Amino acid sequence: MTLTKTPVSRNRRFSPRNLFETCMALLVLCNYILVIFDLTYIPLRDFWLQGRLQITLLRFNEPIQLGPIAFQELQIPPDKPLEIPFVKGIANYDVVKGIKPYRSTSEYLETVDKLNQIINQKVFNPEFNLQEYRQEIEKILENLRQKSVNMVDNNPFASAEKTGTLEKIKNKMRLRVFKTENVSAKAAFQKFWTWDYLSQNWEKELKFFNQEIQPLIETNYFRPLGEDGRPIDNFEAIDFFFGTIFFWEFMLRTWWIARTHKGLRWREAMLWRWYDIFLFVPIWRWLRFIPTVIRLDQVKIINLRLIKEQAVKGLVALISKDITEIIFLRIINKIQEYIRRGQVEKFIDRSLNGGYNNLNDTNEVIEIFRLVVNSTVDKVLPQVKPEAEALIKYNIEKIFSQTPAYQSLLRLPGMKGLKTDLSNRLSSQLYQSFVNIADKITQEDEVFERLLQQLVQRFGQSLAGELQSRHSLERIEMLLIIFLEEVKLNYVQEFSDEDLETILEQTRLLHSQSSEITLGETMNPRRLP
Numbered sequence: 075m076t077l078t079k080t081p082v083s084r085n086r087r088f089s090p091r092n093l094f095e096t097c098m099a100l101l102v103l104c105n106y107i108l109v110i111f112d113l114t115y116i117p118l119r120d121f122w123l124q125g126r127l128q129i130t131l132l133r134f135n136e137p138i139q140l141g142p143i144a145f146q147e148l149q150i151p152p153d154k155p156l157e158i159p160f161v162k163g164i165a166n167y168d169v170v171k172g173i174k175p176y177r178s179t180s181e182y183l184e185t186v187d188k189l190n191q192i193i194n195q196k197v198f199n200p201e202f203n204l205q206e207y208r209q210e211i212e213k214i215l216e217n218l219r220q221k222s223v224n225m226v227d228n229n230p231f232a233s234a235e236k237t238g239t240l241e242k243i244k245n246k247m248r249l250r251v252f253k254t255e256n257v258s259a260k261a262a263f264q265k266f267w268t269w270d271y272l273s274q275n276w277e278k279e280l281k282f283f284n285q286e287i288q289p290l291i292e293t294n295y296f297r298p299l300g301e302d303g304r305p306i307d308n309f310e311a312i313d314f315f316f317g318t319i320f321f322w323e324f325m326l327r328t329w330w331i332a333r334t335h336k337g338l339r340w341r342e343a344m345l346w347r348w349y350d351i352f353l354f355v356p357i358w359r360w361l362r363f364i365p366t367v368i369r370l371d372q373v374k375i376i377n378l379r380l381i382k383e384q385a386v387k388g389l390v391a392l393i394s395k396d397i398t399e400i401i402f403l404r405i406i407n408k409i410q411e412y413i414r415r416g417q418v419e420k421f422i423d424r425s426l427n428g429g430y431n432n433l434n435d436t437n438e439v440i441e442i443f444r445l446v447v448n449s450t451v452d453k454v455l456p457q458v459k460p461e462a463e464a465l466i467k468y469n470i471e472k473i474f475s476q477t478p479a480y481q482s483l484l485r486l487p488g489m490k491g492l493k494t495d496l497s498n499r500l501s502s503q504l505y506q507s508f509v510n511i512a513d514k515i516t517q518e519d520e521v522f523e524r525l526l527q528q529l530v531q532r533f534g535q536s537l538a539g540e541l542q543s544r545h546s547l548e549r550i551e552m553l554l555i556i557f558l559e560e561v562k563l564n565y566v567q568e569f570s571d572e573d574l575e576t577i578l579e580q581t582r583l584l585h586s587q588s589s590e591i592t593l594g595e596t597m598n599p600r601r602l603p
Contacts (some may be wrong), residue, residue, distance in 0.1 A: 092373070095369075095372065095373050096373045096375075098323065098369065099369040099370050099372070099373045099375065101316075101319070102320070102353060102362070102365060102366050102369050103366055103369075103370065105313075105316045105320075105353070105362065106362045106363060106366045108312070108313075108316075109313070109359045109360070109362060110360070112170075112171075112309045113359070113360060115167055115171060116171065119165070119168075119173075119293070119295075120293045122164040122165045122167070123165040123292065123293060124289055124292070124293075168295070169308070170307075170308045170309055170312070171297070171305075171306075171307060171308070171309070172297055172298060172305060172306030172307060172308060173295045173296070173297050174295065174296050174297070174298070175295060175296065176230050176233075176234070176294045176295055176296045177296070178221070178224065178225065178228070178230045179225070179230055179231075179291050179292075179294045181221070182218070182221045182222075182225065182291065183288060183291055183292065185214060185217055185218055185221065186218065186283065186284075186288065188214055189211065189214050189215070189218070189280070190280060190284070192204075192207055192210070192211060192214075193276050193277070193280055196276070204276075208269065211269065212269060215267045215268060215269060215272075218263075218267040219263065219264050219267045219268075222260070222263035222264070222267065223260055223263065223264075225240070226240075226244065226259050226260050226263070230294060231294050233296060233297070234294055234295050234296070234297065236293060236294060239290050239293055239294065242290055243287055243290050243291065244259035244262070246286050246287060246290075247259060247262040247263055247266060247287070248262045250262070250266070250282060250286075251265050251266050251271070252265075266279070266283075310356065313356065313359070314356075316353075316354075317353065317354035317355075317356065318354070320350065320353035320354045321353075321354040323350075324344075324347070324350045324351070324353070324354065327347055327350070328340060328343045328344050328346075328347075329343075331343040331346050331347075349364045349365045349368055350365050352364060352365055353365055402562075403562060406558045406561060406562050409558055410554075410555050410558050410559075413551050413554050413555055414551075414555070459505065462505050463501045463502060463505050464501075466500075466501035466504050466505055467498060467500075467501035470500050470501055
């Protein structure tokens with residue numbers, strides 16, 4: 075056996091079919107990424123809208139000792155959230171989800187912008203006199219106080235399921251104005267939007283609102299309902315485009331499979347690639363990871379060999395115990411049913427009436443007997459000759475010692491050594507006679523075979539005839555059924571409880587050894603005899 079490298083055709087590797095499979099796999103991947111983005115867009119909308127991550131300040135009840143450093147407060151990042159500007163444009167996806175700004179909160183922020191425009195004039199122009207605009211500012215502040223009370227009472231965040239955001243806003247305002255959360259949120263807003271409070275430091279207070287409160291209010295939105303009673307979602311139109319492509323591809327594959335495999339019906343051909351159905355079914359879209367992973371593995375973009383092996387082994391370990399019990403119990407139950415139906419009696423009747431089917435015109439019992447005797451004569455008897463002769467000699471001497479005539483003979487002069495010589499000679503002759511008889515049995519002898527066959531047949535008929543008596547047969551059947559029931563109770567459960575991990579490990583070792591042997595024969599070729 076020689077190791078030869080099969081040339082790989084680049085044209086075959088980059089054939090139109092492989093190119094088509096790769097393109098379809100990438101298209102399925104793009105669709106699945108879009109599906110996951112759509113499913114997670116609303117929960118992550120705050121991040122896509124503002125492009126920043128706010129990590130809460132961590133405080134500990136007791137100081138934490140890490141080496142030489144002890145701290146009770148941990149802040150990551152310090153003071154302000156982590157800004158990620160390039161993701162802000164992703165919030166334009168609001169159009170697909172049918173999201174619109176909430177009217178009352180948008181008007182609230184527009185009113186705050188008017189106040190910011192007036193205050194910014196003073197920031198950029200120190201000579202700007204706010205007193206000249208106090209009447210206009212007071213009117214804006216009164217409007218903001220009224221809108222704040224309406225926001226707290228009506229909770230415009232409820233329709234977007236963002237009531238927690240309103241609670242954050244109220245807590246921040248309480249802490250900012252009264253330094254505690256155990257006060258009325260309305261009172262905090264009423265005090266904050268006053269000339270006396272803001273005039274202490276216009277820039278600082280409005281900066282707090284713009285950085286802490288305004289981003290939270292901006293996250294609120296309104297999502298109108300469609301005629302079906304569900305929120306408007308235009309993603310279905312986008313997904314319909316992908317679904318149409320995948321549907322016709324599925325039908326084309328089904329036609330090709332049914333055409334390639336003769337006798338395969340269309341329904342069976344559809345089940346051939348059942349996992350592709352998830353690609354164009356508009357429900358449970360998250361299940362599209364199944365065809366996505368399978369297709370990427372088929373085009374070798376990812377390799378799932380190890381994962382598939384572990385999954386199969388895990389499945390085997392999970393169900394092998396139950397399967398083992400079911401198989402063995404089913405076999406034993408079938409044997410018991412076989413016995414209860416009287417098949418034992420039928421088997422005996424068939425043996426007596428010559429109903430046994432001989433496949434090769436050979437009496438296997440006689441052949442087995444001949445092979446056993448042949449092995450005994452050639453290999454076993456020469457090795458056990460001293461022990462056999464010793465056993466025969468012992469029995470001969472025992473018989474002689476119990477014979478009165480022999481005892482009288484020993485009293486004659488010169489007869490004392492007769493016992494030993496006679497027993498040695500008889501034991502040797504008897505053993506040799508037995509060996510000669512056994513040797514003749516192994517030789518081809520038609521008369522011997524006929525007589526032996528008659529003996530075996532007669533013995534079997536006599537035994538079957540005796541067992542066929544009603545009392546014996548019923549007793550045998552009852553004992554067999556009880557014995558099988560004991561096997562089920564005592565051995566099947568014990569066998570199924572065997573360590574499955576040990577069995578799987580032995581299987582892995584067998585496969586690895588087989589692979590090493592095959593590789594060794596391939597790398598070290600030799601001519602077999």
